Amino acid sequence: MSLRSERTVAAAAIVLAVVLLAAWGRQARQPAAKQIIPTLTNRPELCLTCHDGIEEISASHPVAAFGCTTCHGGDGLALDADLAHTGMYGGRNPADLAVADVACGGAKCHSGDPAAGRDHIQRVNTSIQATYAGAIAQVRHTFGAQPDLTARMGVHAVQSDRPPSAEAVASLAAFVAHPTDPPPLQQFAANCLTCHLAAQPIAAPYFYRATGCAACHVLYDTDGLYRGGDPSISRTEPGHASAHRLTTAIPYSQCDHCHNRGNYNLPRMAFIARTDLPAPADADAPARRLAEYYQPIGQFTRCEWELDCVDCHTAQEAMGDGHIYSNQADAQDTQCLTCHGTLSEPPKLATITDPNDIALRQAQVNGKYALQVGDQVVVTERGEKLGHVRWSGDHLALTMKATGQTYRVPLVQGTACEQKPDEQASRYCHACHDHELPAP
Amino acid sequence: MGKLDRQRVKESSLQAVKPAKASIPEYDSSERSAVMVHRRPNFFYHLHPPTLPARESRFGYTFGLGGISLLLFLALGVTGVLEMFIYLPTLADAAASVRQIAYLAPFGWLLRNMHYWAGQMMVGTVILHMARVVLSGGYKGRRSNWLIGMALLALTLLLDFTGYVLRWDQDTAWALVMGTNLVNAIPGIGPALYRLLIGGQTVGQATLLRFYAWHVLGLALVATVLIVWHSFRVRRDGGISHRKSAPGPAPRVGREQLVRTEAIAALLTLAALVGLSVLVNAPLGPAANLSVLMTAEPRAPWFFLWIQELLRSAPVFLAGVLAPLAVFTLLSVLPYALDRGPAGVGEWFNRPGRLAQGVFLALVLAVIALTARGLLR
Known part of the structure; x- marks a missing residue:
């Protein structure tokens, strides 16, 4: 058969037909695009083609309004994974502090008016969890690099835009160890700057977490596995939010995931993870809580192991109030007396009058407790209203922010409590109210 | 006698040197008219001379490069027109409409990939076609068609570059900014020419629209006219350039055979084009954003990498304008300055054309070396 016969033409035509069939096959395998047009951007997005079934991030950020790229960046019109994910803010986590300004910020969002409490990002950057200022000041002071415990440096340089206050400093410089610093300080700089909001987590059970805002606001399971509905996220690869x-x-x-995960060996400047986890399988809830959370050295009273951390450590305390504090003790605003009062005084209450009160917004976002104008709530020394601790006609009631469970708050006034008026720190209360575990 | 047998007989008569006709001093025109009376040639046959020199119509002589280039140009036209139904040449929508073609439109990915790969392949086949013509002396006695070919080479590169820009991603937009800035380096008329080219003081909406218009109409129309002219010149000059040195009449074959060869080449080229398009996607990067600073050095499309390499070591005007013009001019004047005579036509590496071949190969090697250096960066 000649190479140039009509048969060869027919064979070439068959080759082309086969290739065309392959093209048809590829088209048939294309996933049907799932398009949304978020109302805030009015630009179509195809992300849900692959992330079909992913959970809505929150009621405050409905996907119908925000879509995906408002917070995540990336290329919402690309159906090729590499291109679609190019230019995402902070990779998987747009709430990392390096990108939160772009991803979460904006005047109408989380870098807005301080008076309305919308300057979350600026406040978080001044918070003790972000600056790590307390530990740095402590170690520098211990090894003679600074004369007192007042913070001078943080993991990043930061300035406060708040009016000066007696307990706060105006700014921090970025901490770097100098060659002239004592060796322990240099080791500290090399080994120990791992416990702040910008630090990458340790990739191990219990330690799995995100960075930035998501370190607290996006929940991780102990094993770091994803348990949601997005088919494109691995369910077996640890390191994902639940x-x-x-x-x-x-x-x-x-x-x-960060706190009480181990101890620090100061001579070696090393972190030693706990080995007493997980708690025994037969432990009941309070015992498990005690075992998992608290190390066996401290004294704790009942509300400290029945409530969640966030029920006492308020939003402003954890996320910062805009002031730069030298350490956690200075940042802390809530004391036992905030809710329990003293022998001579009931807890301070404030009435919600402004329909735009931040406390109302916090209650609505949280969803576990109800609050309305006219309600009387506990207010801290620095004036932060605790919407979940409400005067309920004849008693004070605390609703847990994580579970919605409600407790009646016992007041000191009128009891036989032996406290002294000027000894209100928790260690004085722990002297009598240690553990208070139910009898086995 | 079955159909296949008949065909075999017909083929053997076509393929052989036609001993019966070898004794005829001139091709017998009476036989030709007899054929035409019996069977009017169809459109595709009609585009070819009734008979062609047997030696030069073998695939191994031309490798079908001119025809394949023409086929790719047609494929580019068809896929390009279909893309025009979706593509929007505006700063706000260009990247989004490219994504609509690539991801949403049924078979849009195939259109885009075919358009891209046909464009890439055409640069290659056009340059190889030129190399074949130079090395086998095909330009001899057909100098005007050589010039048309040179114009088509330039048009092919400009069409590819304007198309590259229309993708409107970070890479191509910065390549556009960089490429058009070369014009600024021309003394005197540079700035005016630059404004004319990009439609204002800075690259923006007007630039995209202008490049779109050049791509889909301006350049494409001129290229179409020149391709028709180029092919017509080949047809008018008696088909493919062929050896004239042998004494006596050269053996000839009927055009049916050539058309069949062309059909096979066309089908296989299309199969390769579609196959490549199924397997490898045309590149696409993050949408262009000219308001942010360039973060990485933009890379010229591969066929201009050699100019980008020159720009690293020489002044802009010299490397970016004069050098490409010099290469182009030198190639254009090959048959006028370096090999004027008709001797050696149709002969690979013919002696009279050695100087022209040497200059051509030296230029090609230099461009390849610079391109390789650019690719390896």
Whole structure:
């Protein structure tokens, strides 16, 4: 058969037909695009083609309004994974502090008016969890690099835009160890700057967490596995949030990803992870909580292991109030007396009068407790209203932010409590109210 | 006698050197008219001379490069027109409409990939076609068609570059900014020419629209006219350039055979084009944003990488304007300055054309070396 016969023409035509069939096959395998047009951007997005079934991040950020790219960046019109994910803010986590300004910020969003409490990002950057200023000041002071415990440096340089206050400093410089610093300080700089909001988590059970805002507001399970509905996220690869969800209903286990995870060996400047986890399988809830959260050295009273951390450590305390404090003690606003009062005084209450009160917004976002104008709530020394601790006619009631469970708050006034008026720190209360575990 | 047998007989008579006709001093025109009376040639046959020199119509002589280039140009036209139904040449929508073609429109990915790969392949086949013509002396005695070919080479590169820009992603937009800035370096008329080219003081909406208009109409129309002219010149000059040195009449074959060869080449080229398009997607990067600073050095499309390499070591006007013009001019004047005579036509590496071949190969090697350096960066 000649190479140039009509048969060869027919064979070439068959080759072309086969290739065309392959093209048809590829078209047939294309996933049907799932398009949304978010109302805030009015630009179509195809992300849900692959992320079909992902959880809505929160009721405050409905996907119908925000879509995906408003917060995540990336290329919402690309159906090729590499291109679609190019230019995402912070990779998987747009709430990392390096990108939060772009992803979460904006005048109408989370870098807005301080008076309305919408300057979350600026405040978080001044918070002790972000600056790590307390530990840095402590170690620098211990090894003679600074004369007192007043913070001078943080993991990043930061300035406060708040009016000066006696307990706060105006700014921090970025901490770097100098060659002339004592060796322990240099080791500290090399080994120990791992416990702040910008630090990458340790990739191990219990430690799995996100960075930035999501370190607290996106819940991780102990094993770091995803349990949501997005078919494109691995369910076997650890290091994922348990669901694509932002929350202010933060259980103690979330704080646990950083706090009370081990001890520090100061001579070696090393972190030694706990080995007494997990708690025994037969432990009941309070015992498990005690075992998992608290190390066996401290004294704790009942509300400290029945409530969640966020029930006392308020939003402004954890996320910062805009002031730069030298350490956690200075930042802390809530004391036992905030809710329990003293022998001579009941807890301070404030009435919600402004329909735009931040406390109302916090209650609505949290969803576990109800609050309305006219309600009387506990107010801290620095004036932060605790919407979940409400005067309920004849008693004070606390509703847990993570579970919605409600407790009647016992007041000191009128009891036989032996406290002294000027000894209100928790260690004085712990002297009598240690553990208070139910009898076995 | 079955159909296949008949065909075999017909083929053997066509393929052989036609001993019966070898004794005829001139091709017998009476036989030709007899054929035409019996069977009017169809459109595709009609585009070819009734008979062609047997030696030069073998695939191994031309490798079908001119025809394949023409086929790719047609494929580019068809896929390009279909893309025009979706593409929007505006800053706000260009990237989105490219994505609509690539991801949403049924078979849009195939259109885009075919358009891209046909464009890439055409640059290759056009340059190889030129190399074949130079090395086998095909330009001899057909100098005007050589010039048309040179114009088509330039048009092919400009069409590819304007198309590259229309993708409107970070890479191509910065390549556009960089490429058009070369014009600024021309003394005197540079700035005016630059404004004319990009439609204002800075690259923006007007630039995209202008490049779109050049791509889909301006350049494409001129290229179409020149391709028709180029092919017509080949047809008018008696088909493919062929050896004239052998004494006596050269053996000839009927055009049916050539048309069949062309059909096979066309079908296989299309199969390769579609196959490549199924397997490998045309590149697409993040949408262009000219309001942010360039973060990475933009890379010229591969066929201009050699100019980008020159720009690293020489002044802009010299490397970016004069050098490409010099290469182009030198190639254009090959048959006028370096090999004027008709001797050696149709002979690979013919002796009279050695100087022209040497200059051509030196230029090609230099461009390839610079391109390789650019690719390896």
